[in-house]
Amino acid sequence: MKVVTGETMQRMDRRSIEEFGIPGIDLMENAGQGCAAAIIERFGPAAGRMVLVVAGKGNNGGDGYVIARLLQQEGWEVQTVVLALREEIAGDAKVNLDRLDPETVMFSPPPAGLAPFAPHLERASVIVDALFGTGLKSEVQGSFAEAINLLNAAGKPVVAVDIPSGIDAGTGRTLGVAVKADVTVTFALAKLGHVLYPGAELCGDLRVVDIGIPLQVAADAEGYDFVDHGTACRLVRPRDRRAHKGSFGHCLVVAGSTGKTGAAAMAANSAVRAGSGLVTLAVPERLNAILEMKTTEAMTLPLPDGGAGRLVQDSAPALLEAIGGKSAVALGPGISWHLDTARLIRHLVTKIETPLVIDADGLNALSEDPAILQRKRSNCIVLTPHPGEMARLTGTSTAIIEADRIAAAREFAEQNGVYMILKGARTVIAAPDGRVAINGSGNPGMASGGMGDVLTGILASLLGQGYEPFDACRLGVFIHGHAADLVAADKGEIGMSAVDVQERLPWAFKTLTL
Numbered sequence: 001m002k003v004v005t006g007e008t009m010q011r012m013d014r015r016s017i018e019e020f021g022i023p024g025i026d027l028m029e030n031a032g033q034g035c036a037a038a039i040i041e042r043f044g045p046a047a048g049r050m051v052l053v054v055a056g057k058g059n060n061g062g063d064g065y066v067i068a069r070l071l072q073q074e075g076w077e078v079q080t081v082v083l084a085l086r087e088e089i090a091g092d093a094k095v096n097l098d099r100l101d102p103e104t105v106m107f108s109p110p111p112a113g114l115a116p117f118a119p120h121l122e123r124a125s126v127i128v129d130a131l132f133g134t135g136l137k138s139e140v141q142g143s144f145a146e147a148i149n150l151l152n153a154a155g156k157p158v159v160a161v162d163i164p165s166g167i168d169a170g171t172g173r174t175l176g177v178a179v180k181a182d183v184t185v186t187f188a189l190a191k192l193g194h195v196l197y198p199g200a201e202l203c204g205d206l207r208v209v210d211i212g213i214p215l216q217v218a219a220d221a222e223g224y225d226f227v228d229h230g231t232a233c234r235l236v237r238p239r240d241r242r243a244h245k246g247s248f249g250h251c252l253v254v255a256g257s258t259g260k261t262g263a264a265a266m267a268a269n270s271a272v273r274a275g276s277g278l279v280t281l282a283v284p285e286r287l288n289a290i291l292e293m294k295t296t297e298a299m300t301l302p303l304p305d306g307g308a309g310r311l312v313q314d315s316a317p318a319l320l321e322a323i324g325g326k327s328a329v330a331l332g333p334g335i336s337w338h339l340d341t342a343r344l345i346r347h348l349v350t351k352i353e354t355p356l357v358i359d360a361d362g363l364n365a366l367s368e369d370p371a372i373l374q375r376k377r378s379n380c381i382v383l384t385p386h387p388g389e390m391a392r393l394t395g396t397s398t399a400i401i402e403a404d405r406i407a408a409a410r411e412f413a414e415q416n417g418v419y420m421i422l423k424g425a426r427t428v429i430a431a432p433d434g435r436v437a438i439n440g441s442g443n444p445g446m447a448s449g450g451m452g453d454v455l456t457g458i459l460a461s462l463l464g465q466g467y468e469p470f471d472a473c474r475l476g477v478f479i480h481g482h483a484a485d486l487v488a489a490d491k492g493e494i495g496m497s498a499v500d501v502q503e504r505l506p507w508a509f510k511t512l513t514l
């Protein structure tokens with residue numbers, strides 16, 4: 001599904017009103033109706049229920065007034081606390097404020113804020129957070145922050161209007177303090193703040209309701225592809241009945257060093273589990289016997305290593321020859337960060353013309369000379385860094401990368417003409433042409449060694465099967481997390497291993513093609 005920024009949503013609002021003549025008051029009424037319906041559906045009949053609406057001075061508050069009126073019509077007792085002066089309320093919000101029974105509305109601007117209404121919080125069955133929406137522009141402070149803390153401490157179900165107050169709609173980051181909602185009802189399209197952490201977690205159940213924004217306006221809006229199950233179903237290619245093993249590519253995994261044979265095995269075995277026709281695992285000859293034991297379907301190719309137990313310059317001729325005839329190459333899992341191994345990797349990047357996935361120590365080798373990517377062949381290159389590897393690649397810090405993951409991934413991809421997969425909770429996928437996708441699958445059980453090796457094998461497999469690179473990246477990242485979600489549903493998140501995920505891949509693919 002498409003997700004947008006708060007600014008884009010506000011532009012969509014204005015375009016709907018100005019170009020399509022849809023009155024803003026109608027959008028607000030529809031927004032309020034969508035929220036009220038979600039509240040009634042979720043929290044059942046009104047009998048004896050009191051809803052407390054906490055409103056800000058803008059249109060988020062305006063939605064809150066519509067909700068208050070509609071729930072009152074449904075028999076709910078409603079109290080509305082406006083954390084602003086009456087004269088501050090304007091436009092569509094004022095129209096809806098004036099429609100409320102004045103007996104049920106209290107104004108409590110800073111510095112008093114919500115504090116005097118603790119008894120209302122106590123009595124409420126449901127609290128509606130209509131304090132801030134996409135208009136939040138800076139850190140929440142003072143009595144507004146206190147109000148959010150009171151809401152969170154009340155121990156009552158909270159329904160956030162549009163977005164939990166305190167969450168930046170464009171990044172998902174908390175601006176000081178934020179509401180922890182049980183349900184969030186947003187309008188027309190989800191925002192980045194709903195799918196990026198911590199916003200994604202603070203939303204609770206996210207509902208996207210139609211409020212009458214014209215389809216053309218939504219279609220024209222610049223957005224990001226949030227890769228969910230539906231998207232993955234459209235990306236996966238069912239098998240042709242006449243298929244044979246040549247139909248699904250032959251990918252080469254270049255990996256392994258003493259002490260890191262598992263990474264090589266997981267990458268190769270994951271390529272098998274992601275559907276490759278053939279897989280060859282090229283490893284230092286000293287480790288070949290071990291990898292013969294750790295793989296079955298994948299073939300191994302011992303490379304001269306001078307007894308070092310890692311790839312060295314002398315490995316290059318045999319390796320370049322092996323790359324010929326392969327449909328994709330994975331370079332890096334467990335390959336080691338020794339200087340001559342790193343030098344070999346940089347040499348290969350400039351020589352390989354096959355679609356190439358570079359991970360782990362392969363990325364660290366690149367970090368010594370990222371400009372090498374400018375000199376690469378015309379082939380597609382996919383980099384799969386975690387934030388620390390990304391910091392090394394860009395010469396910055398993990399904190400800077402995490403502060404704006406989308407910008408970090410997109411800028412590097414565009415500047416270097418590569419596909420960038422910036423791993424983490426909600427992995428970001430960026431293409432050289434500026435397209436960005438955010439992955440919707442996965443769980444904390446994946447925070448363990450080897451998960452990256454599994455992903456690398458999946459990506460090389462899909463590229464080798466002929467998937468267009470951005471499709472391969474989106475599908476590969478999704479299916480990796482989805483397999484982990486299936487494992488978590490089966491046996492929880494603690495103790496989940498990378499091989500658990502590797503072995504669950506066929507089931508994960510099967511859910512896409514039912």
Ligand SMILES: NC(=O)C1=CN([C@@H]2O[C@H](COP(=O)(O)OP(=O)(O)OC[C@H]3O[C@@H](n4cnc5c(N)ncnc54)[C@H](O)[C@@H]3O)[C@@H](O)[C@H]2O)[C@H](O)CC1
Pocket residue numbers: 009010012013027028031056057058059060061062063131132133134135136137138139140141144161162163187188211
């Ligand atoms: N298509 C849609 O998405 C629709 C959205 N609607 C609702 O409108 C809000 C956006 O309303 P807006 O008036 O732009 O701003 P907010 O209500 O979100 O903000 C309230 C108010 O707060 C002030 N403010 C900003 N930052 C701070 C801060 N750190 N501390 C204190 N005050 C702050 C700012 O001046 C704002 O005026 C959207 O979320 C939807 O809920 C439409 O109603 C329906 C269509």
Ligand SMILES: [K+]
Pocket residue numbers: 060129130131132133160161162163164165
């Ligand atoms: K809100």
